[in-house]
Amino acid sequence: MKLLVIRSAAESKWGSCKVISPNLHELYRGLSASYQIEWVDLPEDLMKHELGSQQSCVSALVKKIAESRPDRLVFVDHLPPPPTVLAYLSLQMNLKKLPPLVFHIYGDFTYFSREWIYLNDVLSGHPMTFIAASLSQQKMVSGFLNQPLGISKLCFPVNSSEYFFNKEERKKYRNENAIGENDVVVLYSGRISLQKNVDVLIREFLKFKHPVKKTHLWIVGAFDDIGADFLGCESYPGYMFSKIQMQLEDLTEEERQRIKFFGIKKKEELRKIKAASDLFASFSLYHDEDYGMSPAEALSTGLKSLLTDWGGYSSFANMQSWQCDLVEVNIDEYGFALSMNKFQEMLLSICQTPDPDEIRGERAKAFLREFSIEGNIKNLQDILDKKPEAFSGFNWLLEQYGNSLSQNWSRSKLNKFLSPKSKSFYFDVYKNYISKLSQDKNNE
Amino acid sequence: MNKNKESSEIVQWSYDFIQSFYLNNNESRTEREMQYTHYISPFSDKYYSPLNPFLIFGGADPEQLLKKDTWLLRDGLIPLSFFFKEASLDLLAGSRKFLVHKDFWFLVPPTWQKNVLFYDVSAKKNYGKGSVPEKMVLMGIANDTMADPEEFVTSIKDLASNFTAKEIEKIQIMAYFPNKRSDLWGKWQDENIFKYAKSIFENLKMDIHFPEWDVLKSTMDYQNTLYYEVNSGVIVKDTATQHMFLSRGAGLLKCSDANEKGFKLIKTLSLSLYHDVNIFEFDFQKLKAVSNPLESDLLPYYKKIIEKGTSPRLISEGWEKWYGSYVKKYYKNQGLI
Numbered sequence: 001m002k003l004l005v006i007r008s009a010a011e012s013k014w015g016s017c018k019v020i021s022p023n024l025h026e027l028y029r030g031l032s033a034s035y036q037i038e039w040v041d042l043p044e045d046l047m048k049h050e051l052g053s054q055q056s057c058v059s060a061l062v063k064k065i066a067e068s069r070p071d072r073l074v075f076v077d078h079l080p081p082p083p084t085v086l087a088y089l090s091l092q093m094n095l096k097k098l099p100p101l102v103f104h105i106y107g108d109f110t111y112f113s114r115e116w117i118y119l120n121d122v123l124s125g126h127p128m129t130f131i132a133a134s135l136s137q138q139k140m141v142s143g144f145l146n147q148p149l150g151i152s153k154l155c156f157p158v159n160s161s162e163y164f165f166n167k168e169e170r171k172k173y174r175n176e177n178a179i180g181e182n183d184v185v186v187l188y189s190g191r192i193s194l195q196k197n198v199d200v201l202i203r204e205f206l207k208f209k210h211p212v213k214k215t216h217l218w219i220v221g222a223f224d225d226i227g228a229d230f231l232g233c234e235s236y237p238g239y240m241f242s243k244i245q246m247q248l249e250d251l252t253e254e255e256r257q258r259i260k261f262f263g264i265k266k267k268e269e270l271r272k273i274k275a276a277s278d279l280f281a282s283f284s285l286y287h288d289e290d291y292g293m294s295p296a297e298a299l300s301t302g303l304k305s306l307l308t309d310w311g312g313y314s315s316f317a318n319m320q321s322w323q324c325d326l327v328e329v330n331i332d333e334y335g336f337a338l339s340m341n342k343f344q345e346m347l348l349s350i351c352q353t354p355d356p357d358e359i360r361g362e363r364a365k366a367f368l369r370e371f372s373i374e375g376n377i378k379n380l381q382d383i384l385d386k387k388p389e390a391f392s393g394f395n396w397l398l399e400q401y402g403n404s405l406s407q408n409w410s411r412s413k414l415n416k417f418l419s420p421k422s423k424s425f426y427f428d429v430y431k432n433y434i435s436k437l438s439q440d441k442n443n444e
Numbered sequence: 445m446n447k448n449k450e451s452s453e454i455v456q457w458s459y460d461f462i463q464s465f466y467l468n469n470n471e472s473r474t475e476r477e478m479q480y481t482h483y484i485s486p487f488s489d490k491y492y493s494p495l496n497p498f499l500i501f502g503g504a505d506p507e508q509l510l511k512k513d514t515w516l517l518r519d520g521l522i523p524l525s526f527f528f529k530e531a532s533l534d535l536l537a538g539s540r541k542f543l544v545h546k547d548f549w550f551l552v553p554p555t556w557q558k559n560v561l562f563y564d565v566s567a568k569k570n571y572g573k574g575s576v577p578e579k580m581v582l583m584g585i586a587n588d589t590m591a592d593p594e595e596f597v598t599s600i601k602d603l604a605s606n607f608t609a610k611e612i613e614k615i616q617i618m619a620y621f622p623n624k625r626s627d628l629w630g631k632w633q634d635e636n637i638f639k640y641a642k643s644i645f646e647n648l649k650m651d652i653h654f655p656e657w658d659v660l661k662s663t664m665d666y667q668n669t670l671y672y673e674v675n676s677g678v679i680v681k682d683t684a685t686q687h688m689f690l691s692r693g694a695g696l697l698k699c700s701d702a703n704e705k706g707f708k709l710i711k712t713l714s715l716s717l718y719h720d721v722n723i724f725e726f727d728f729q730k731l732k733a734v735s736n737p738l739e740s741d742l743l744p745y746y747k748k749i750i751e752k753g754t755s756p757r758l759i760s761e762g763w764e765k766w767y768g769s770y771v772k773k774y775y776k777n778q779g780l781i
Binding site: 013015197200203204222223224225235236237238239241242245246261263264283285334335336337338339340341344420 | 451452453455489490491493494659662663664665667684687688691692693714715716718
């Protein structure tokens with residue numbers, strides 16, 4: 001099978017995609033010899049390039065498609081946005097003459113709602129495959145289609161040469177950071193952003209008291225100010241830091257000493273931090289949490305994890321082969337409600353029964369068997385070999401989403417339409433992100 | 445769902461919307477005022493801190509200033525001069541505190557002194573002799589109406605003097621000097637970006653990258669990076685760009701503690717993992733302004749220009765006349781520039 005794979009010419013500016021993209025490229029390079037791959041690099045900002053350069057890369061792509069005659073045209077990266085590339089292609093060729101299309105779907109899918117809607121007119125009936133990184137994202141995208149067909153699931157794989165468990169690294173890193181042998185470290189790594197609810201984690205962490213064990217909370221990552229722009233709540237630079245800082249001001253010196261912010265760390269140190277920790281916790285309710293690269297990397301080091309039952313996080317739940325449990329999420333009339341009992345229970349159990357290194361190593365291996373690059377080559381081949389479904393078109397829900405998002409230009413008003421609460425448009429879309437709710441729906 | 449209230453967390457982000465709502469409220473600003481913040485973007489972009497940072501020149505609505513008890517005025521020399529000359533003390537002062545950049549202590553009239561504290565911004569990591577960064581981001585205001593070409597060259601020379609030629613060769617330098625304001629301030633020839641660029645090449649090196657703002661803005665990690673801003677603070681002193689780079693790990697150039705006479709540090713507030721704002725009291729008995737820039741009878745003229753707009757050429761000429769002949773001399777006499 002001949003694959004023409006379109007990728008971004010530059011590294012993504014989005015933290016998780018800096019890891020996801022190279023890992024996906026590696027996955028494609030790992031396909032068996034029966035797949036011939038040709039790569040096409042396109043600039044992230046395609047429109048700017050086409051306007052500002054004498055050499056059109058869209059024309060070059062049209063030529064390349066005609067010459068190579070691929071069996072599949074694959075969009076592997078999130079930028080340039082696939083619908084934008086197709087819109088440009090449609091100016092130079094009949095899109096119906098394209099080979100079957102394959103799209104890896106990212107969290108930013110809904111940002112480009114209007115661009116995707118454009119495809120309804122030009123690609124209806126064309127063979128297409130969407131690949132979502134998690135079951136929740138698969139359900140959400142299915143909800144946007146007239147007929148929920150042609151959506152496969154393939155995780156964003158972890159590079160097992162970058163994330164694994166090393167007991168020597170654990171011991172050394174804990175010593176370097178003055179962590180006692182019996183101390184327990186809770187870790188959050190990722191963006192420190194409004195919807196990631198790091199403030200909730202700090203509150204819950206401080207509620208936990210143990211008569212003997214000393215607990216620490218490590219927070220790794222950059223503060224950002226993305227806010228909750230889909231509902232019109234766009235925070236300003238500096239806001240998240242100030243919010244957390246105010247929370248810390250009320251603590252005793254002893255409590256403050258147990259909470260450490262590391263800032264941004266490179267992969268190698270991040271692996272050591274994960275190895276040195278005892279529990280990974282994230283209570284994110286990020287509206288584009290289609291996967292969760294940071295928890296995936298934590299689980300690759302055998303770290304016990306507690307995540308919200310939200311978006312891609314739910315895909316990691318497994319209490320046998322590895323240890324990942326979910327915090328129940330509900331959307332009620334007041335907003336989100338998180339049931340936090342499990343955090344206290346899990347932390348208590350870690351304090352009482354620490355993990356032997358051997359067990360942790362086994363857990364890491366078990367997770368990587370399912371979520372590593374090498375563990376997913378066959379899954380990708382199966383998806384590519386499957387006969388693609390005819391595109392049925394996007395439905396009113398995506399159009400409504402796009403229209404609502406475009407109304408957020410004014411920062412002075414909250415968008416009621418996209419506010420998290422029950423019996424709302426938000427609920428209709430994001431109920432797919434809560435595994436319990438979507439299971440209930442399937443059972444009805 | 446567990447119904448035990450003790451173990452349940454309700455997450456609502458509308459509170460966060462309300463917290464920074466005052467920064468959203470532009471409705472009272474005139475088109476001209478809003479243009480000003482736009483033309484000097486990204487330096488004038490908004491940022492959040494508990495001290496309520498605010499640009500008066502972006503729309504000094506007295507009613508808006510009544511909403512908070514503390515304001516950190518990000519403005520530079522000219523807007524601050526207007527503010528202290530014209531703002532109503534009776535209406536605004538009371539127990540309200542205004543934080544002014546400490547470079548402008550001499551602008552505060554005696555009647556306002558009890559309501560004013562001073563601030564500066566510091567980085568946890570500083571670079572200079574003996575401490576060379578891997579990267580450097582060079583930014584600044586470079587046009588003849590908002591910056592003095594001579595000062596620009598001096599500032600670049602000052603920067604270069606902290607490092608040897610060999611060290612500069614090793615530093616990866618990225619420069620960004622937004623220069624799209626000529627539609628407001630004059631013709632492009634007046635801006636003369638080339639002479640500014642020339643001084644950078646002459647005093648630092650030829651191998652300098654000029655990335656687009658989007659590229660600089662989307663990079664989250666600026667550790668091992670020196671942020672250097674060429675900005676004498678005529679319009680805006682406390683820039684959003686400085687906060688952005690410092691909050692992502694960049695450091696500042698080490699500076700001497702000259703001109704600290706009269707200041708007493710009363711509080712340091714962290715604005716990120718990597719930088720702080722320091723708040724000072726000033727003893728006006730120890731150091732008194734030798735003259736009062738607020739007495740300039742050209743102030744109303746300049747206010748008129750800023751508020752109403754006029755022929756761009758006039759702005760340049762007039763600006764030089766006033767800034768060059770009066771405040772600049774004052775600054776130099778004080779050893780502040």
